[in-house]
Amino acid sequence: MLGEDEDTAMVMADDEVRSAIVMGVSKIFCLFEMDLSSLLLDPDLESEAAHKRISLRVADLEWMCNVLIKMDLMKNFVSNWTAISKRILAVIEDKKLDQVMWGLKAKMIEVTGKVLEAVGYGNVIVPALCRVQLLKTWLPYVRKMKPILDSKATEEIGFPYKMDEDMCQNIEGSMVSLVLTLPSNDQADILADWIKGEEVQYPDLSEAFEVWCYRTKSAKRRLMEGSDSHSDGSR
Template sequence: MDKAGETKPCKLGDRSTSDVTVCLKNCEGRPEYFYSHSSILANKSKFFADLLSNPNSGASVEIYCSEFNYDHHVSFLKFMYLPEDSVLNSFESVKSAIGILEVSVALKCEEITKSCIQYLEAVPWEDKEEEEIIKAVSKLGPVAVPVLARIQPVDVSATKNVFIAAVRYATNTGGSCPPFGDELKISAQEQVEYMLGEDEETPLVTADEEVKSVVRMGLSHIFSLFQKQLSSLLLESDLTSEALERNVMQYVSDLEWMCNILPKMELMKDFVSNWAELSGNVVGILEDKKVDSVLWGVKVKLIEVTGKALEAVGYGNVILPAPSRVQLLKTWLPYIRKMKPLLDSKGIEDASFTHRMNEDLCQSIEGAIVSFILALPSNDQADILADWMEADQVRYPDLSEAFEVWCYRTKSAKRRLVEGLNRIDNPTVSL
């Protein structure tokens, strides 16, 4: 029995103390009645306060809701009876918090709205949930600031700082290396590529001279490590070690990653210039007797990297002096021409041999080389084409298109020369 003068606490659904009934109806017309208390409803919700202040409101309030937010309305009513400090611990999920927030905003309950915002600001979201959160809070004004602070775009300066830090980590140029493995470095490389995706801030970041300087420093560092690792192969006693091949492949993969990000920053020329300078030494090591029959995966990957350099120059994205272009092509063309049939034959002999130049790679390299050749001086074109026709392997790369164009241009050039000489010998006399 209650002591005299002690007030019995109100509970949702307590018919003995209820003075108003809330009826929830969904679109199907299914009603559910909640025995409530006007003092609590009016105190916590302006919607109920305004409604119940009307003398004609009666003892029952009907609220229409959809089948999708019906449960959120029920949860909202229950929350109204909780102490303010207990609401935060009562949310079941981000989805329920979003639904209750929408109901709370519609029914003008400031206390529960703030609790929803506080909960959403503090818990992790999934991508789909974030879109729903933005939709729910975008029109709430200052109360939604804590949530919006998590999703608003950072300024260019902050983006630049994060990008620089990621590049330094991805290229191991950030000073002392934290105790993480290659997985985090790979993750950093992936995020750098993602940050270079097309958006409004990307051009502002990539055009920054400090950013370019850091990227160039990273490229130089990767090239230096690659050179040292490749040169050290000639000092190794056992080149069949899988660990050794993995070490070399790591640096080659870093170079390939650089080929992916540099064009987006208009820095591919830095890569190609370095690659052209190193190519003679690289091919020399690859053709050394010690390396001749091992490291097939590394060799294929280096051909892929070279293909990116050939494409950049061949299609005019990187402009190099003619002597540098000729040297780059003359260094790699014989090696690629030799490796293609060799890799194919090893694959035929051994089904488990997986290091092949796939069709896409072959076509992209062949197309780049043809375009590359046609942009060279005519005499250099003639030297390369003559060497191609005299070689044992003329099927790949197929340079017949370049040869046909060269022949046509040569005849056209001779015709223009003869016509020019005739005009000199027989000048037109005009009166």
């Protein structure tokens, strides 16, 4: 029903369909979170069954993400993803998954990239608190995982989970744009953490840092000028 055909626009405009899609999103996220959490209880994380179960849930998320973009319902996906992001990382950064589930870890970055792109470029409008949470949650993880995945791709012939250049550029550009939409104090916090990081090379937020510096200097200059004008006028 949601394919590229002549009936697509009619389906997208149907309130019942849109309502069903929103309910479906909540259900898919719930099932994904349940299966993700159950990984930590699986005695054999490298088994085909474990990989297949979680891979199907991730495939559902990816499909739903593409559908919601077409229906202008991506905000629903963004809200759900932001709400469970810390719980996702709590599982995939657990010691039990330290040297397994590379495909899952790479997919989580890929899905996050779509969320960051939607928010960073203004296709989805969410509160500043949500934008800050997205960045503070995923920026450290992406920064940590890229060199790890790059290293494994170098060491292991045929390792399939290296982040490709297009995805890297999209995530970096989205993060730069997203930082610049935040209140100045939040920008300062995120950029300060980024500068302190060992892997400052990626993502490169120097453009956002330069803009923040310029805006901060301009704001201070205007404040000083306003203060001087007020002092002159009171004499």
